Amino acid sequence: MAGRKGKICGYLGTGKETAEMLYYTRLEKNESTEIKSYQDTLIYQSLPFFQVKVTSKKTLITLPSEISCIKGGLSLPLILTTASSPFTNVTVSLKITNSSSNISALNNTNSFSFTQGVKNGFLQFECKEGVKSGIFLNYSLSGVNKEEFKLSSESVKVSVIEGSY
Numbered sequence: 001m002a003g004r005k006g007k008i009c010g011y012l013g014t015g016k017e018t019a020e021m022l023y024y025t026r027l028e029k030n031e032s033t034e035i036k037s038y039q040d041t042l043i044y045q046s047l048p049f050f051q052v053k054v055t056s057k058k059t060l061i062t063l064p065s066e067i068s069c070i071k072g073g074l075s076l077p078l079i080l081t082t083a084s085s086p087f088t089n090v091t092v093s094l095k096i097t098n099s100s101s102n103i104s105a106l107n108n109t110n111s112f113s114f115t116q117g118v119k120n121g122f123l124q125f126e127c128k129e130g131v132k133s134g135i136f137l138n139y140s141l142s143g144v145n146k147e148e149f150k151l152s153s154e155s156v157k158v159s160v161i162e163g164s165y
Helices: none
Strands: 021-025 050-054 059-062 065-071 078-082 089-095 103-105 111-115 120-123 123-125 135-142 150-153 153-161
Touching: 021 065, 065 123, 089 120, 111 120, 135 150
Parallel strands: 059 150, 065 153
Antiparallel strands: 021 050, 059 078, 078 120, 089 111, 089 135, 103 123, 135 153
């Protein structure tokens, strides 16, 4: 939910068994009867009703399907974005296996977790001297909210750039 000047002021979530439809709701702040403002009235008033649309449409995580890597150096960052952050968490990982010869994971950069308020991140890997172009690395999705998200690509094709790092 966006507050004053578009800043996030809260998050709203529901169980996946909630029926798809438009709901009307409002937020209230309960305050102590001892806290009063000018002329003995409550400081916070109830907000008007607002609409919340519940859908079963999955949120897209956009990530690249091709990336360049410098031989003997690092890949360019694989930028990850999503329009909506998860209620709890969802993690995108890059599966680096034996078939992806001469490619290795860097410390803590072969997976990224989206959490409340986090909608951007990156992945990265190392390309050793013997790496060749045309290798595919697969993405995977995990986390509490993985069923509510989908990936824009299932894998990334690696193109090697000759040169020094």
